[in-house]
Amino acid sequence: xxxxxxxxxxxxxxxxxxxxxxxxxxxxxxxxxxxxxxxxxxxxxxxxxxxxxxxxxxxxxxxxxxxxxxxxxxxxxxxxxxxxxxxxxxxxxxxxxxxxxxxxxxxxxxxxxxxxxxxxxxxxxxxxxxxxxxxxxxxxxxxxxxxxxxxxxxxxxxxxxxxxxxxxxxxxxxxxxxxxxxxxxxxxxxxxxxxxxxxxxxxxxxxxxxxxxxxxxxxxxxxxxxxxxxxxxxxxxxxxxxxxxxxxxxxxxxxxxxxxxxxxxxxxxxxxxxxxxxxxxxxxxxxxxxxxxxxxxxxxxxxxxxxxxxxxxxxxxxxxxxxxxxxxxxxxxxxxxxxxxxxxxxxxxxxxxxxxxxxxxxxxxxxxxxxxxxxxxxxxxxxxxxxxxxxxxx
Amino acid sequence: xxxxxxxxxxxxxxxxxxxxxxxxxxxxxxxxxxxxxxxxxxxxxxxxxxxxxxxxxxxxxxxxxxxxxxxxxxxxxxxxxxxxxxxxxxxxxxxxxxxxxxxxxxxxxxxxxxxxxxxxxxxxxxxxxxxxxxxxxxxxxxxxxxxxxxxxxxxxxxxxxxxxxxxxxxxxxxxxxxxxxxxxxxxxxxxxxxxxxxxxxxxxxxxxxxxxxxxxxxxxxxxxxxxxxxxxxxxxxxxxxxxxxxxxxxxxxxxxxxxxxxxxxxxxxxxxxxxxxxxxxxxxxxxxxxxxxxxxxxxxxxxxxxxxxxxxxxxxxxxxxxxxxxxxxxxxxxxxxxxxxxxxxxxxxxxxxxxxxxxxxxxxxxxxxxxxxxxxxxxxxxxxxxxxxxxxxx
Numbered sequence: 001x002x003x004x005x006x007x008x009x010x011x012x013x014x015x016x017x018x019x020x021x022x023x024x025x026x027x028x029x030x031x032x033x034x035x036x037x038x039x040x041x042x043x044x045x046x047x048x049x050x051x052x053x054x055x056x057x058x059x060x061x062x063x064x065x066x067x068x069x070x071x072x073x074x075x076x077x078x079x080x081x082x083x084x085x086x087x088x089x090x091x092x093x094x095x096x097x098x099x100x101x102x103x104x105x106x107x108x109x110x111x112x113x114x115x116x117x118x119x120x121x122x123x124x125x126x127x128x129x130x131x132x133x134x135x136x137x138x139x140x141x142x143x144x145x146x147x148x149x150x151x152x153x154x155x156x157x158x159x160x161x162x163x164x165x166x167x168x169x170x171x172x173x174x175x176x177x178x179x180x181x182x183x184x185x186x187x188x189x190x191x192x193x194x195x196x197x198x199x200x201x202x203x204x205x206x207x208x209x210x211x212x213x214x215x216x217x218x219x220x221x222x223x224x225x226x227x228x229x230x231x232x233x234x235x236x237x238x239x240x241x242x243x244x245x246x247x248x249x250x251x252x253x254x255x256x257x258x259x260x261x262x263x264x265x266x267x268x269x270x271x272x273x274x275x276x277x278x279x280x281x282x283x284x285x286x287x288x289x290x291x292x293x294x295x296x297x298x299x300x301x302x303x304x305x306x307x308x309x310x311x312x313x314x315x316x317x318x319x320x321x322x323x324x325x326x327x328x329x330x331x332x333x334x335x336x337x338x339x340x341x342x343x344x345x346x347x348x349x350x351x352x353x354x355x356x357x358x359x360x361x362x363x364x365x366x367x368x369x370x371x372x373x374x375x376x377x378x379x380x381x382x383x384x385x386x387x388x389x390x391x392x393x394x
Numbered sequence: 395x396x397x398x399x400x401x402x403x404x405x406x407x408x409x410x411x412x413x414x415x416x417x418x419x420x421x422x423x424x425x426x427x428x429x430x431x432x433x434x435x436x437x438x439x440x441x442x443x444x445x446x447x448x449x450x451x452x453x454x455x456x457x458x459x460x461x462x463x464x465x466x467x468x469x470x471x472x473x474x475x476x477x478x479x480x481x482x483x484x485x486x487x488x489x490x491x492x493x494x495x496x497x498x499x500x501x502x503x504x505x506x507x508x509x510x511x512x513x514x515x516x517x518x519x520x521x522x523x524x525x526x527x528x529x530x531x532x533x534x535x536x537x538x539x540x541x542x543x544x545x546x547x548x549x550x551x552x553x554x555x556x557x558x559x560x561x562x563x564x565x566x567x568x569x570x571x572x573x574x575x576x577x578x579x580x581x582x583x584x585x586x587x588x589x590x591x592x593x594x595x596x597x598x599x600x601x602x603x604x605x606x607x608x609x610x611x612x613x614x615x616x617x618x619x620x621x622x623x624x625x626x627x628x629x630x631x632x633x634x635x636x637x638x639x640x641x642x643x644x645x646x647x648x649x650x651x652x653x654x655x656x657x658x659x660x661x662x663x664x665x666x667x668x669x670x671x672x673x674x675x676x677x678x679x680x681x682x683x684x685x686x687x688x689x690x691x692x693x694x695x696x697x698x699x700x701x702x703x704x705x706x707x708x709x710x711x712x713x714x715x716x717x718x719x720x721x722x723x724x725x726x727x728x729x730x731x732x733x734x735x736x737x738x739x740x741x742x743x744x745x746x747x748x749x750x751x752x753x754x755x756x757x758x759x760x761x762x763x764x765x766x767x768x769x770x771x772x773x774x775x776x777x778x779x780x781x782x783x784x785x786x787x788x
Contacts (some may be wrong), residue, residue, distance in 0.1 A: 027421055041728070060619055060717075083709075086736070092509065092530045115486065115514025120528045122513040134514045136486045200598050204591065211603065211641070225454055247605070323454075334435070342480070
């Protein structure tokens with residue numbers, strides 16, 4: 001992938017730094033993005049003022065890094081006498097001295113670092129005379145928020161896998177019998193856990209993984225962070241929120257649907273329609289140049305007009321619409337930009353969730369969520385999954 | 395779980411700090427361990443000089459943190475006017491000021507932090523007049539290396555799930571037909587990818603997840619970090635290395651077996667026997683008081699005596715035994731202690747892998763790995779899986 005590091009180069013130039021250094025493993029998405037490399041143990045990526053990318057890796061990762069990384073050069077710790085330095089100064093100090101030698105080798109003695117940069121490394125380099133300043137605006141996160149077409153395709157591919165998983169879960173709900181007010185399949189109560197297993201196995205067969213998924217019924221679903229457990233009940237809303245990651249590319253998808261088997265209450269049906277209207281209003285509002293805060297406000301308008309609370313109308317409410325409208329998705333499941341009271345201007349290539357919801361322990365939760373990419377004059381929906389309260393056989 | 399934070403208290407006392415602060419999400423195992431809490435977004439854990447544990451979390455996590463965390467108190471960002479501070483000073487500075495207010499509220503103005511502590515937070519707190527010093531020895535990692543019986547049981551449970559996954563993979567290999575020198579099942583070539591899917595689905599059904607697994611045949615297996623791909627061949631060693639994590643407890647397991655279908659070469663059989671001898675020698679050497687380096691040396695002795703290179707006999711070799719003998723396993727897949735040239739004294743409760751191997755692109759890879767807990771007079775093996783080159787039907 002071709003990444004556009006120009007905004008980072010500008011920051012270095014403005015602030016007269018020789019380079020930008022990341023010291024982290026691939027769980028840090030900035031690291032993964034800038035290096036084009038993944039490794040479970042920490043490695044270092046240096047972007048110099050001329051925009052070149054240099055990696056420092058262990059001997060074990062060297063061969064793979066040379067093949068896979070998006071880098072102008074790959075250096076080995078052994079090139080800077082890592083083992084000898086560790087033997088002489090201990091693991092921590094030896095590691096810092098190795099990084100210092102790597103920086104010196106590239107003519108760098110003043111660096112900008114991300115906020116998450118390890119204080120151990122920062123202070124160690126300072127003790128060795130380097131200037132280390134935190135880049136507080138998150139320029140790499142900002143670069144990452146504008147997806148290339150290639151990236152949007154990867155997110156779309158993960159979202160397709162997500163749709164297969166949602167269909168598998170919806171199919172189980174649709175096919176269940178209702179006995180004594182609960183969902184039953186093959187003589188056993190259908191549970192949140194059973195649906196999650198089906199979702200995970202489906203994702204796995206599509207090359208995706210997920211740490212967690214939400215299948216929350218009734219009062220569980222009224223807490224947006226509750227993962228859900230136990231038997232699924234008839235007449236109660238079942239919130240299914242799936243956010244898988246492609247194991248190869250690292251890009252996430254994100255989608256939520258709410259289903260009811262049996263007869264929903266009138267209030268529940270009304271809440272579903274209000275949520276759907278808020279959802280559609282948000283989509284209509286999205287385009288490049290509009291602020292994320294405006295999209296969120298449009299959602300709050302719909303929900304408040306329908307007589308429900310939002311965090312805008314009552315900052316301390318724990319019922320109604322009690323989260324933001326959406327967030328960026330990419331190599332992180334939560335990244336820039338945001339569709340929230342603080343959301344700034346949307347730009348083409350921003351990939352965001354749109355996920356209004358209504359919550360009340362008395363009624364349960366309702367949430368509808370798609371994933372879209374912002375375009376000059378609107379959005380392209382990366383989700384092709386129908387929106388309906390009644391589950392279809394799949 | 396009762397954690398013993400006394401060594402951390404001693405560090406604070408020695409260095410006259412008021413507290414130890416962690417600012418990370420649950421992907422940092424020290425954070426997870428000390429707080430007894432998990433959350434996907436960063437939160438703060440403060441250990442004060444008197445050993446009390448105080449959490450600072452977002453409003454969304456507050457209810458769950460109060461229920462689940464191992465803490466003396468849980469504070470909300472809102473308690474320190476987080477939203478107002480962000481509105482006035484921006485997200486980054488507002489966040490730092492909130493943390494500073496939380497520290498002041500607990501009478502803390504001098505803190506020790508882990509090496510990985512974010513430089514953005516450290517420098518921000520320093521600008522606000524706090525003393526921030528890096529604790530470079532990794533006292534929490536050190537505490538974590540000594541497992542409680544409860545922790546050892548969790549690791550053992552993950553290892554049991556791991557054994558089920560290994561059995562599923564071994565069963566596929568054993569049941570395959572051999573056609574034209576490759577493994578075939580139901581008319582299709584049996585691949586590394588197919589085995590990995592079987593392993594992952596089995597783990598998933600046991601509540602475990604894994605990001606990666608190794609099923610590496612032939613030359614692929616000669617690179618210890620190669621995950622493997624493609625068709626499995628008869629007569630070639632198949633290295634299967636599985637390191638799953640329990641999704642509930644977060645504790646890892648780790649095990650490797652090497653199998654051959656069809657006729658192994660004499661050289662391959664010899665390498666398997668040498669590896670097994672090194673493996674058994676390592677196990678016999680392990681007990682509290684012995685250095686990890688001594689266990690590693692015992693393995694190197696066996697392998698060098700058999701005529702193969704090790705990194706001890708030739709630091710630049712890329713064939714023979716080209717990694718360390720083992721590593722600690724717990725909430726991280728690689729943690730303290732190590733069975734390597736720098737490995738210090740083993741203590742009761744240390745959980746370590748024992749995983750000698752022999753590698754050569756001409757022959758393929760061989761590795762045998764169990765997971766054991768160190769005891770006063772030896773070890774207890776957390777692995778009950780047979781060691782054999784020929785796969786059994788399962």
